[in-house]
Amino acid sequence: MKVMVRAVLLVLLSTPFLAVVESISMGTFFTGLFPKLFCKFQECCDDECVKLNLTGLKMDLDNKLFGQHIAKQVVLKAVNGFFTNPNPKKPLVLSLHGWTGTGKSLISKIIAENIYTNGMQSANVHLFISTVHFLHTKYLSDYKEQLQKWIRGNVSTCARSMFIFDEMDKMQTGLIDAIKPYLEHYDNIDGVVYRKAIFIFLSQAGGARITEIALDFWRRGIKREEIQLKDLESKLSIGVFNNKDSGFWHTSLIDCNVIDYFVPLLPLEYKHVKLCVKEELVARGYQADEKIITAVADEMTYFPEHEKIYPDKGCKTVAARVHYYL
Incomplete structure (x- = not known):
């Protein structure tokens, strides 16, 4: 195949036709003439490189994300619904909230791996x-301009672009408002269509409120699996909006309803930490050694002080602790 590409290139170089396209980048040139051939060697933005693997998404959420039945349901429904709609009215906007180590970054990774060839x-x-x-903070206006240019440029190249904003709780006030127009119900903005893009916000804001609700269910003897989205969503959105450290403070993203789903991630429990350790061992090619699994889970510190139900770092330090034992 590579020999064929070289041969085609040599032929083109020897013809006057090249003069017509000499100002076009070689990538654009080949994509236009031989799209399938070009995309064998370089990632493109076509149905082969960018498509939803629904089965894979479901399997990964089931097998890698522990203790998050609400997040699994919401993410699966949201992503599938977005991709099966040939003409979405706006970009998909997800806002994931929960304490550290509960799976926010993991969800983003799973979504990316089941849409894009290169994850x-x-x-x-x-x-x-x-x-x-x-x-x-002194560069706030520059950040806004750069962020707009980056999003506009990349969506122009690939309408199915994904943008992930991590540590939203540490975001400068007002910065995220710069991208609000791209999240709205516009057919296009200056000729660029944003309606097929995906935006994901990751934040610890609201984590305390989520934990309070989960703990209340636990104290009342109600299984965590019985907690529903409706038990959390309204309280979460209000808590995030009123939190000065959320990244959404005084922003118009919430009151203009451009965020499609507030996705709560529950605090993990001891049993979930053990599952994380097991997954880490298997991912490294080791057998699920129960001694190591228990030892790592027992090393974690748990809260509240008296009940000691939830690990304070979730599964965030599991990989490092497993490495220690191996």
């Missing part, structure tokens, strides 16, 4: 971390 490494997946990319 999180895809040129069409863009991760922004507040404490890395938007660190200095």
